[in-house]
Amino acid sequence: MRALALIAMLSAMPPAAADELSSMLGYLTRSRIDGEALAGASGAIAVNVAAGDLNQQANARAIAIGTHALALTDVRQTRRHDIGSAHDSAIAVIAGDALAGGSGIASINQTSGTGNASFNAVAIALAQQGIREADDDSTLSAAFASAGQQHGFDQGDASAQRRVASVESTALQGFEGVLQLNQVAGVGNDTGNSVSMSIQAGP
Template identity: 50%
Template sequence: MNRLGFLLLAGASLGLAAQAQAQSQDDYAGMLTYLANSRIDGNVLSGSSGAVAVNMAAGDLNLQANLHSMAIGKTALASVSAIQKQRGNQFDMPLHASATLGGQALVGANGIASINQASGSGNTELNSVVAVLADQGIRETTNEAMASAGSFASAGGQGTAGGLASPGTRKVGVEASALRGFEGVLQLNQIAGSSNATENQLSISVQPTP
């Protein structure tokens, strides 16, 4: 092979390498976009009945929990206890993040549905349901009593790699086609972003029918 042929071959190889690198970077950027978007869609859980618990996270270092506690009896007692903490973690904040509930999700469903959906980093989400069927009758629960039942979530004390994120878009939403005809208890936490903490807590005490 003469020198000119060798140079042409080397130039072609370098061009292919640059193209492969650009393709790899594009794929990586696309993967990062995918990791910052979560969506519940289609006919997911449509027509379901009973207790449903869903945890969906796109990103890093997200904490999620769905806790249900129920008791039946003359002196029945039920409680839940949860502690979620994150400290000293380093993570990147996505420029764009979204969490969406759409399609025909949970259409015609009934019962208890607890859903945590997060897109981003360093978020905590908690759903808790406590239900008691007892002869003690209906008892009123104060805010202080509910707080002492043991639900705590914290996303504080965390750092971001590279400082603050550039301005971007963060959005959550429930499309009009979802949840139609749902009956029962619905708990929904949706987060798009970083270092957020959300919680839904429900406590019910009911006296049985004679």
């Protein structure tokens, strides 16, 4: 009875209003970092924000200091045989003055949707004798290869889906340091950032 009443109500509405109501009743995944969130923050900043189902996020940091220093990160995200439904709307937005004027190391994973994997990795080595390279190329390749290879997500009708990933011009302004951002809106995406730094200490 309720289904019949809803159909009758939709048929009596103008097309624009009916479309708006249909979108409200759909599967919506929206994430937003806005206002003055983390504005002026300093130091080690890690943010994981997810809207939806079966999403994976990770932030990894390694710092080594010594006569012979070596810093490595190893990030592996795996999943198998997941089953999920496609969304009607996936929106990920960073707006306002978010992180404006901040400094340090900021790693952000922002995801809206289903079955996405994202990671940020930072390796810093400060050696007193010589420069020890923290090479993460192989780690980066392994992380991408192991993320999201086996899943059964319903992609749905792509033409009927709304997917938006955006950073407004006022956000992140004036940030100083290392800034990593994975921003995803959709289904079954794999993204990653890897930064390696090696520094030789003075005498």
